[in-house]
Amino acid sequence: MVPPKKRRHILFGRVNFIALPDPGPAMTSHLMPTYSRVDLAFAQGEGAWLTATNGERYLDFCCGVAVTALGHRHPHLVAALTEQANKVWHVSNLYDIPEADRVADRLCAASFAEVVFFQNSGAEAVECSIKTARKYQSANGHPERYRIITFEGAFHGRTLAALAATGNKKYLDGFGPPVDGFEQKPCGDLDAVKRAIGPETAAILIEPIMGEGGVRVVEPAFLKALRELCDRHGLLLMFDEVQTGMGRTGELFCYQRTGVTPDVMTLAKALGGGFPVGACLATREAAKGMTPGTHGSTFGFNPLAMSAANATLDVMLAPGFFDHVKKVGLLLKQRLAEIKDRYPSLIAEVRGEGLLIGLRALVPAGELVDALRGEQVLAVAAGDNVVRLLPPLIVSEAEIGEGVARLDRACARLDAAHSRQRKQEAAR
Numbered sequence: 001m002v003p004p005k006k007r008r009h010i011l012f013g014r015v016n017f018i019a020l021p022d023p024g025p026a027m028t029s030h031l032m033p034t035y036s037r038v039d040l041a042f043a044q045g046e047g048a049w050l051t052a053t054n055g056e057r058y059l060d061f062c063c064g065v066a067v068t069a070l071g072h073r074h075p076h077l078v079a080a081l082t083e084q085a086n087k088v089w090h091v092s093n094l095y096d097i098p099e100a101d102r103v104a105d106r107l108c109a110a111s112f113a114e115v116v117f118f119q120n121s122g123a124e125a126v127e128c129s130i131k132t133a134r135k136y137q138s139a140n141g142h143p144e145r146y147r148i149i150t151f152e153g154a155f156h157g158r159t160l161a162a163l164a165a166t167g168n169k170k171y172l173d174g175f176g177p178p179v180d181g182f183e184q185k186p187c188g189d190l191d192a193v194k195r196a197i198g199p200e201t202a203a204i205l206i207e208p209i210m211g212e213g214g215v216r217v218v219e220p221a222f223l224k225a226l227r228e229l230c231d232r233h234g235l236l237l238m239f240d241e242v243q244t245g246m247g248r249t250g251e252l253f254c255y256q257r258t259g260v261t262p263d264v265m266t267l268a269k270a271l272g273g274g275f276p277v278g279a280c281l282a283t284r285e286a287a288k289g290m291t292p293g294t295h296g297s298t299f300g301f302n303p304l305a306m307s308a309a310n311a312t313l314d315v316m317l318a319p320g321f322f323d324h325v326k327k328v329g330l331l332l333k334q335r336l337a338e339i340k341d342r343y344p345s346l347i348a349e350v351r352g353e354g355l356l357i358g359l360r361a362l363v364p365a366g367e368l369v370d371a372l373r374g375e376q377v378l379a380v381a382a383g384d385n386v387v388r389l390l391p392p393l394i395v396s397e398a399e400i401g402e403g404v405a406r407l408d409r410a411c412a413r414l415d416a417a418h419s420r421q422r423k424q425e426a427a428r
């Protein structure tokens with residue numbers, strides 16, 4: 001048994017309200033300590049709710065960071081995965097995998113794409129998109145075109161190439177020279193992108209809404225201008241929809257809201273409804289270099305993962321599903337605008353689309369996340385001092401109301417603590 005970590009309790013009266021892991025040496029866990037985890041574990045999920053091992057019930061507006069889009073233990077997903085588990089778990093890509101054909105057919109029917117490669121994570125899907133772009137240029141007789149333009153504040157994953165695409169110095173530090181062939185430009189700065197396009201440029205990679213970067217919505221006009229630049233210079237336009245995809249913004253894919261169609265698109269997070277699966281989608285033309293032997297994955301196309309993805313699609317493609325997402329998304333945004341008006345010293349802005357919503361905070365975002373957890377709501381911080389609210393797409397109007405009521409209480413508590421603090425400082 002691993003003994004509980006020591007905790008520091010700060011700021012607020014309630015025990016376990018703001019609890020930071022002790023940075024001291026008493027680390028006995030055998031997990032590589034790359035995460036500072038909260039002292040909270042969950043035993044059971046049901047829809048938008050998670051029950052902790054201590055019996056407390058939490059409203060899950062984090063969704064394992066945009067993964068469990070259909071909530072926990074969705075009966076259709078449970079049935080599909082159980083059925084597949086009783087058939088076959090794994091076979092290898094040496095053989096046909098009918099479940100994979102079916103997911104690919106359905107994703108292509110629902111999007112611009114014509115071919116799909118499946119992996120196990122978002123970073124791998126991004127890797128596949130990078131390889132697809134480089135091979136496309138190479139197949140066109142331009143192997144020298146390998147460089148990809150990405151954007152400041154983006155997030156594309158943690159493998160070495162995805163990190164180089166991300167370009168965040170904090171994540172790259174100490175890992176040796178970053179993979180060559182990526183440069184970040186300020187999002188929205190078209191002139192900077194134009195100047196960056198040279199004889200070695202292969203593609204432009206962008207998230208239509210920067211999720212980890214703080215729910216920053218990219219202007220459709222900017223995406224349209226990128227599309228035109230790509231067409232003019234023979235570059236591929238690639239959308240990283242690992243977070244925005246699979247209904248998060250109120251359409252199956254975010255690009256459908258923008259009026260701009262990419263050549264390549266990556267998916268992961270919600271694709272398997274909680275089962276690990278990623279995908280790189282492309283037109284046949286964009287994927288022309290991905291010929292037999294050029295790419296592979298042992299676990300990619302795994303029948304369990306494919307069954308989970310098919311079950312997710314069954315639910316999402318049913319009539320009316322996205323009407324619900326749009327409706328609750330709008331309700332959440334309206335209710336959050338009221339909270340912002342009530343606590344102008346805590347919340348500066350409500351932004352995002354559908355159920356990918358960010359609150360830009362005027363106190364450290366982590367404090368608001370902790371205060372929410374104190375009210376038994378799970379949320380997650382993002383860049384630009386933003387708190388992300390990512391309810392499951394099946395969330396009810398009543399659960400949105402409950403979440404907002406709890407946010408209200410968390411803000412009231414935080415507001416009181418901060419005004420106490422200000423008074424004490426003024427008295428000194």
Ligand SMILES: *Cc1c(COP(=O)(O)O)cnc(C)c1O
Nearest residue numbers: 121122123155156157240242243
């Ligand atoms: C989460 C995320 C990734 C990385 O996905 P992993 O499954 O963690 O590798 C890549 N791109 C975007 C936009 C993401 O949000």
